[in-house]
Amino acid sequence: MTFAGSETSLNPDSDSDDDSNDSSDDSDDDSSVAEEEAAGISTSYLQLISQYEEEGPTLANRGDSAKAMIRTEQKKWTDPVELRQTNSDKFCTVLIKELHVKDPAAKPFDPDELLKKCHAPTFKGYLKWRCNHSRIKKESSIWIPVVLVPLVGLDSSIKNKSGLYVGDLDLILHHHWVLDQYVLAHERLRVQTAVALILAGATASRPGALIEKLCYKDVEFHIFPPAPGSKRARIGMVLTLRKTKRTAGKLRLKKFGCYEEDTLLRDPLLYIESLAFADGAFKNDFKSPEHIYNLIVLADQPCLILP
DSSP states (O other): OEETTEEOOOOTTTTHHHHHHHHHHHHHHHHHHHHHHHHHHHHHHHHHHHHHHHHOSOOOOOOHHHHHHHHHHHHHHOOOGGGOOTTOOSHHHHHHHHHHHHOTTOOOOOHHHHHHHTOHHHHHHHHHHHHHTSOOOBOOSSHHHHHHIIIIIOBOOOOOOOOOOHHHHHHHHHIIIIIOOOOOSSTHHHHHHHHHHHHHHHHTOOGGGTTTTOOGGGEEEEEEOOOTTOOSOEEEEEEEEOSOOOBTTBOOOEEEEEEOOSSGGGOHHHHHHHHHHHHTOOTTOOOSHHHHHTOOOOTTOSOEEEO
16 A cells, blocks of 8 residues: 555565654654643743733723723722822722721821722722712612612612604514514514514613513403404403512513504504414403404492403
8 A cells, every 4th residue: 555655565564663662762753742832831821820910801892981980989999199189088088097097107008909809898898988988879789789788879770761662663663574584483473573573672771681581471452442443342452571680689570551552563462462362462352453452341349350
């Protein structure tokens, strides 16, 4: 059997000792090369690690508003080096004064080095000092609701989020139903996606509260008497979002009311009602919209609730 540039014999008795010696030499050479390569790779990674330690953490690429807030907090933390005075009202100056009172022989610390240490108790003390020396009224995040809200009396009310502008929602749904050429495994998925788009835009909820989290038990259909001049019952829907993001350390259910929309493209009732009929989700065993629209609401009742 002939290979390019060499000949290999298939006879097991020919030059067996020489072959074994050659293979042993080759293995020794290969192992030494591998060790050298491994040593080189380890050295390069160690150099990188040392370089990264000197560089410190990679800073986030923040926007202009975030940078402005950081500059504000830096001014509260300490003065620039050339402007630092013993009578300054900055947080680190207050710390240095308290340290000197406690131990007159103690050396003043460097505010910049203290900031780089990221010592959590120090930051908590700064937050308490910040609340006492500013007009902060709104609470946020983990430690603040537990300690500073009752201590300083911060506002813990929930801020309502703005929904998506209806014109933008129309553009999204137009692309979804008209322009999108993606072939789905089942067209039911297109209906479900439309529901998620509408509810996310209307409730300003993150996908985690809607996708695979919203169940039929979280939806109630409310049947109201017909509008003046009409014979058909009116339908409303109450949506309960249970898997919402924790706010100030608390999990709060969020309920949203929906009514029938004249523009069918963005009517969430229409989509969810059609999915409920397809899945047989109504406990009353309704099979078609006519069964719902023909219901009669008694005069002494504000509405009927369909589970």
